[in-house]
Amino acid sequence: MSKISPCLWFDGEAEEAAKFYVSLLPGSRIETVQKNPADGPAGKAGTLLVVEFPLAGQRFMALNGGMRYDYTPAVSFKIDCADQAEVDRLWDALSANGGEVERCGWLRDRYGVSWQIVPTALLKYLGGSDAAGAQRAMQAMLGMVKLDIEGLRRAYESKSAA
Template identity: 50%
Template sequence: MQKITTSLWFDDQAEEAAAFYTTLFPNSRVLRTTRYGETGPGPAGSVMTVEFELAGRAYVGLNGGPAFHFTEAISLQVACDDQQEVDRLWAELTADGGQPGPCGWLKDRYGLSWQITPRVLLDLVSGEDRATADRVFAAMLRMQKIEIQPLLDAAKG
């Protein structure tokens, strides 16, 4: 068991969200669902929490009601190996009400923010060649979904 687990507050869609998220990544699964009892605060028998793993990392989805909402102040960053993975995750996470954002960020249909980030971007902007890093970063700033080839072109100068 992880010592620290990310807990995600949903109005009443935790079970639906966990089921969706676990289809996106290998080594993902729903582990346990707990339900509210007679003492609430949710209706008796409704889903209270869903424990799930995404790529082997533990999360908990809580159906806590409408008091709190996701903001861009927290996001889940996904390090992608290639353009195909970027394209697939971008399409699936922005589908059915999700919203694209700048620089590889998006909101999914539940309002949770994600950063769909190619590993090559992380490597290029953290390299010791600051001129290359600056060109790559400037190219990334003009994008919504990250496109790897323009980053590589920017790196070449």
């Protein structure tokens, strides 16, 4: 059966990025490191070409492609977080050292890769049976940078507009 896995393109930081990513999520590890077999556009013979790694069960490949390409938020990686502590830990780690925070739980890490750090409780509030509460939670989320579960809960449960 065919499988799909993302390939992240780097200009020399593939191994560094892969090690960083696998340090953040349980069940993640570097599996394969492949060197360039000969001098070429992606580097000199013997330099790192590809790193393959599962990240929380999803397979990824990081490639040192030999030039820089910019990522866009049109493709991002969403991490479902069980609680605020996990949201905070991943948000802080991924946005550190040159990362850029955006709104509604989105950020770009130091390599330019876009991530969505999303508490699983978000769906409970946005899809709850109280339509007015869901609307208040949506408005609260739109005003947040890092998502705050307690703020979403308060907005959902309040009886007036957030």
